Amino acid sequence: MDLYCVMGNPVEHSRSPWIHARFAELCNQPIAYERRLVALGAFAEGIAAFRREAAERGDRALGCNVTVPFKFDAASIAQHTSERATLAGAVNTLRFAADGDIHADNTDGIGLVNDIERNARVPLAGKSLLRIGAGGAAAGVLGPLLDAGAARVVVANRTVDKAVSLVRRHAALALAHGASLEAWALDAVPGDFDLVVNATASSLAGDAVPVGAQVLRQGALAVDMMYGPAAAGFLQWARAHGAVARDGLGMLVEQAAESFEIWRGVRPPSAQVLDELRARLAAA
Ligand code: ATR
Numbered sequence: 001m002d003l004y005c006v007m008g009n010p011v012e013h014s015r016s017p018w019i020h021a022r023f024a025e026l027c028n029q030p031i032a033y034e035r036r037l038v039a040l041g042a043f044a045e046g047i048a049a050f051r052r053e054a055a056e057r058g059d060r061a062l063g064c065n066v067t068v069p070f071k072f073d074a075a076s077i078a079q080h081t082s083e084r085a086t087l088a089g090a091v092n093t094l095r096f097a098a099d100g101d102i103h104a105d106n107t108d109g110i111g112l113v114n115d116i117e118r119n120a121r122v123p124l125a126g127k128s129l130l131r132i133g134a135g136g137a138a139a140g141v142l143g144p145l146l147d148a149g150a151a152r153v154v155v156a157n158r159t160v161d162k163a164v165s166l167v168r169r170h171a172a173l174a175l176a177h178g179a180s181l182e183a184w185a186l187d188a189v190p191g192d193f194d195l196v197v198n199a200t201a202s203s204l205a206g207d208a209v210p211v212g213a214q215v216l217r218q219g220a221l222a223v224d225m226m227y228g229p230a231a232a233g234f235l236q237w238a239r240a241h242g243a244v245a246r247d248g249l250g251m252l253v254e255q256a257a258e259s260f261e262i263w264r265g266v267r268p269p270s271a272q273v274l275d276e277l278r279a280r281l282a283a284a
Contacts, residue, residue: 001030001032001059002030002032002059002062003031003034003050003054003059003060003061003062004032004034004061004064004065004263005033005035005061005065006033006035006064006065006067007036007037007038007046007047007065007066007070008066008067008070009040009068009070011035011037011038011067012035012037014035015252015277016033016035016065017033017034017035019252019253019256020256020259020260021033022273022276023256023257023270026269026273027260027266027268029264031264036050038070040069043066043077047064047077051096062095062096062263063093063094063095063259063262064094065092065259066091066092066094067092068137071091074092074094074104075089075091077102078091078102078103078104079101079103080102080104081103081104082104082105084105084106084109084140084143084144087169087170087173088106088108088109088139088141089139090108092108092140093106093107093258093259093262095262095263107256107259107262109141109142109143109145111252111253111254111258112197112223112225112251112254112255113141113144114254114258115246115250115251115253115254116223116246119250120223120244120246122195124145124148124149124150125148125149125150125151126149126151127152127194128150128151128153128154128192128193128195128217129145129152129153129193129194129195129197130156130193130195130196130211131154131155131199132156132157132186132197132210132211133157133198134166134199135157135162135200135201137225138199138200141197141199142166145197146170146173146174147173147177150195151179151180152180153174153180153181154181154184154189154190155181155182155183156183156184156189156211157200158186158200158210160183160184163183164183166183167182167183186210186211187211189211192215193216193217194220195221195222196215196221196223196238197223198224198225198226198234203224203230203234207233208233209233209234209237213237213240216238216242218242219242220243220244221243221246222234222235222243222244222245222246223245223247223251224248225248226248227248227249228247228281231247231248249281253273253277254270254274256270257273
């Protein structure tokens with residue numbers, strides 16, 4: 001059996017095992033996908049144990065997804081890191097090659113882009129975009145948003161220095177695309193936007209949305225990178241101000257689809273699986 005897993009702490013909430021099992025079923029891929037709780041500070045040991053235990057059972061461990069808080073540790077154990085994961089400074093997908101080497105990648109950003117462009121049917125080329133937040137979860141998505149051709153990207157964060165350093169790290173990419181890339185304080189964001197992406201933990205904390213509603217252009221798309229109760233406050237705010245609101249469930253499924261394709265070379269029917277997951281969660 002070819003074996004994959006998601007590693008995190010906590011990890012019991014992860015929807016990845018269900019998503020990948022469904023991809024495998026629909027694509028006729030004979031894989032198993034586990035959930036593995038890894039002790040804090042012991043990520044490398046967690047990887048080694050996963051590979052060793054699979055081998056002892058006669059299975060082949062071929063890769064894993066990495067979630068909070070190990071996205072930064074994951075980069076340091078890989079022999080090869082993709083350009084987008086290097087730029088993100090974070091890793092969510094590891095592939096174990098036949099020669100034993102570990103290849104690290106980050107599919108979070110392309111997952112967000114694919115959800116916006118394919119599922120929400122909003123092309124990003126030429127659009128103006130506000131990203132609220134500059135923490136770990138947000139780091140991976142800036143590069144792919146620039147690659148998708150956004151004309152103007154603003155990063156606003158409570159701690160402005162973090163937005164500034166994220167913008168600096170992506171300055172060459174923005175220049176290569178001819179895009180404008182700026183860092184601002186939350187209460188000083190200039191202008192309005194076609195797309196507003198919330199990557200802050202403010203909804204989770206039950207706090208108000210940390211930017212004014214004037215950032216929402218008429219008919220704007222407002223996306224929270226989280227889903228469920230953690231996204232509710234932001235989505236409510238967006239709808240109340242006339243925006244089209246979208247949670248992070250599509251991003252979750254689309255980043256998984258990218259990982260699945262990296263591992264198996266097969267593109268799973270992600271839109272179908274997203275519909276099914278949404279229906280499951282609504283019925284729960
Ligand atoms: P994650 O890995 O989920 O991104 P993180 O790295 O702690 O977690 O980042 C959380 C993000 O939410 C940060 O951008 C944080 O702002 P700071 O960099 O100033 O800490 C933002 N955030 C958290 N609570 C917030 C609040 N009440 N208002 C505004 N921003 C908030």
